[in-house]
Amino acid sequence: MNADLAKFEIACTLKGAYDEVGDSKKGNKQYDIIRSVYLLLKKENRLEEMLELLGPAKNPYVRAWAAGYTLQISPREAEKTLKELIRIGKKSVCITERKVAFDAEMTLEGWKEGELPF
Secondary structure, eight states, X not given: OOHHHHHHHHHHHHHHHHHHXXXXXXXXXXXXXXXXXXXXXXXTTOGGGGGGGGSTTSOHHHHHHXXXXXXXXXXXXXXXXXXXHXXXXXXXXXXXXXXXXXXXXXXXXXXXXXXXXX
């Protein structure tokens, strides 16, 4: 994995953890990192690199963010990941999986309604 994806993965994981405990200040700093890596990859026509972050072995926050950003280049694969995260979260008692499921559902809904700003 390259340094940009590693940075993205760490920031997504930390953002999720901060969000779970209600630390929006630290979460927002991680979002800035997530967004900057996304914009860099997009500018350099490297978004397809994010597809490797969709796999089930990855942290659910990483998968959700990567899926949201790759909807524009690989909607089938990204939607599949979001639907899987929703399915897992709806059956779970784990706060992480439930939060990711909610976020994934909102992302998928926004995508289908054409409301996601890329």
